[in-house]
Amino acid sequence: MAKFDKADLERRMAGAVEALKSDLAGLRTGRANTSLLDPVVVEVYGAMMPLNQVATVSAPEPRMLSVQVWDRSNMTAVEKGIAHAGLGLNPSIDGQTLRLPIPDLTEERRKELAKLAGKYAEAAKIAIRNVRRDGMEALKEDEKKKEISEDDRKRSEDEVQKLTDKYVAETDKAAEAKEKEILSQ
Template sequence: MSEVVKEFKNSVEKSISFYKEELKGVRTGRASVAMFENIKVDYYGTPTPLTGVASLSAPEPRLVTISPWDASQIPAIEKAIQNSQMGFNPSNDGKIIRVPFPQLTEERRKELVKIVKKMGEDAKVAIRNERRDANDKIKKQEKDKEISEDDAKKLQDDVQKGTDNAVKKIDEITALKEKEVMEI
């Protein structure tokens, strides 16, 4: 396997991993601490991941509790959650922040499915861009006589197969997330 195909496959895997991480932020009706992974808290002037200033848990299907290690950070954590535009309304008792997950309406579920589909399309575009870059490198190698025409054709076929597999994987991940959003 050529270096170009290896680079392509690594890039595609990164794109798929990024897409999976991105989907964790899509709110379903079920409480999940993963949704809070990308929230940054202003911790004494430094943007810090929420998981770096508190422990998170989901004791109930519709509730996430956040236990800050420093109680003076409760207002900053609440502000970060409210500014995240995920639609949560946190409350605290001076020690623990509770984030209830309201039941999703049918309209909101359909909206979320559209968002998931768009994210899936964006991931597929990224993979196709990787394919284009890999094919450009292969064509350049062929033009520079580093590889034969037959080898170039075979490498381009490998890249296309990798693209097809990755797009199929993205479609499967998207379908699972859509199902998850609509079921809850």
């Protein structure tokens, strides 16, 4: 097992929070946000590719997304990819651009999205706790190998717990803000 590395643990915990923020950005709130289309993949040139590798996404109006497809032959594939992404968006073709009006969210859909935000947050917390477990195991291993004393292990365990608490609080704050944004439209 690897030696205890606090910087690595912090980097991994911060990564879990960043992944959560990215996931939350993709949740629809009734306003046009280009990150809404980040999870969309399109079948082009015989492979599945992220939408942002075949088109430019912009938000020209508060309730409209615009997708400028670079290669005209991919229009149908991009339209199909967006329609099948489960985002509740219906693209309309306008030349080499797809227009995506953002419909109002129903109360039921808002609650579903808020619940999904909570699930994303829980997954991030699990990832953070797994990093904490790895750190605690590394400390016990270092103590067993006589590389650190019991006091050093306990001190470092306290630091790992403080890091965990910090990143779990950040996770809660991000999820809470997103849920509030979803429910207050």
